Amino acid sequence: MRSPENVIEIRRLFDRELREQARPDGPGVRVERVGPVVRQTGGPDDWNGVVWSDPGLDAAGADAAIAAQIEHCTALGLPDFEWKLYDHDSPADLGERLRAAGFVAEEPETLLVAPAEALAGPAELPEGVSLRPVTDAAGAELMAWAHERAFSTDGRRLLHQVVKRLEEAPEEFVAVMAVDGDGEPVCSGRMELYPGTGFAGLWGGGTVTDWRGKGVYRALVAYRARIAAERGYRYLQVDATDMSAPILRRLGFLELGTTTPYVYRPAR
Structure with a gap:
């Protein structure tokens, strides 16, 4: 499971099944594709955010998509909205563009998988x-x-x-x-x-x-x-913190990359 080919194959499967084709993570929330992103929206106690963005997203498209998500969460009065960014997402400077728009980067996590x-x-x-x-x-x-x-x-x-x-x-x-x-x-x-x-x-x-x-x-x-x-x-997937990642690696988990939550909190 540790060859580069396996990493790419499993990451593509993860992107397709859990991000592009994401399902609501609970009752009362909805997942929808809006332009180049897939996002989940629920109430103030639910997780709200972007789970996937089009691999072909360019700079202009990224800025437009970011602005649209800010407008979306502000109109709904949500306390916060997350863009879950993965290190293989495009464009390469998407994180910088999110920060420039007012999103705040939280601690990065390591995306790990292992055969269940x-x-x-x-x-x-x-x-x-x-x-x-x-x-x-x-x-x-x-x-x-x-x-x-x-x-x-x-x-x-x-x-x-x-x-x-x-x-x-x-x-x-x-x-x-x-x-x-x-x-x-x-x-x-x-x-x-x-x-x-x-x-x-x-x-x-x-x-x-x-x-x-x-x-x-x-x-x-x-x-x-x-x-x-x-x-x-078939697979277990974890967004691991620095504390849990070493334990999981010793258990046989394979690193697919990193993910960083970028959180936007509308002004009150």
Whole structure:
């Protein structure tokens, strides 16, 4: 899986199935192609942004598309709008053009993929830690708490998204958390299953500080890989942070490139 030919082939498949042919990531949102971009639009608690842009996009077309997205999100009163830029997107200076238009670049992430079946084996957990599927609002609240503890960030949007997915599209969504002997969550992760594609996406996975480096994150990856493989998905896909990327590479994930969120926040 590590030849340059495989990288190009899988990246093309990813671009086609998960970006150009993207599906809504939850109920109540829509995905549409508007000119040279594919974007998702929902409410203020949903993810709103551009997921794909035409590979033939030139400088003039890019500036026009950027202006159109700013007008779109401002007219809807959205709190923010993201253009998810990949390092192989065109034109080569698209990131600079986004910044010039008022988008702010957030931390880049590494796009990684791996065969689900290869990672579906057993993974040892630390003593006293167990995995618990998240299936209801109470579990989602614990999951959001784990997210807050791991990332020192507000978990309310995550809570909203998890509850919504569990209620309205449980067949396309998997959530799990690791809990210690006292029942407190120490790590949580999600998986989006993309019907009609070969991919399942892994999200979350942040581990509280005292439990890092003990195999908890790896166990959550293996748990989700087993479910993905059982349901016929060929690849796992991750937008990995600098913290998780080294772990995933050791597990056998292959780097396809990098992705940077560019976020626009309309003036209030």
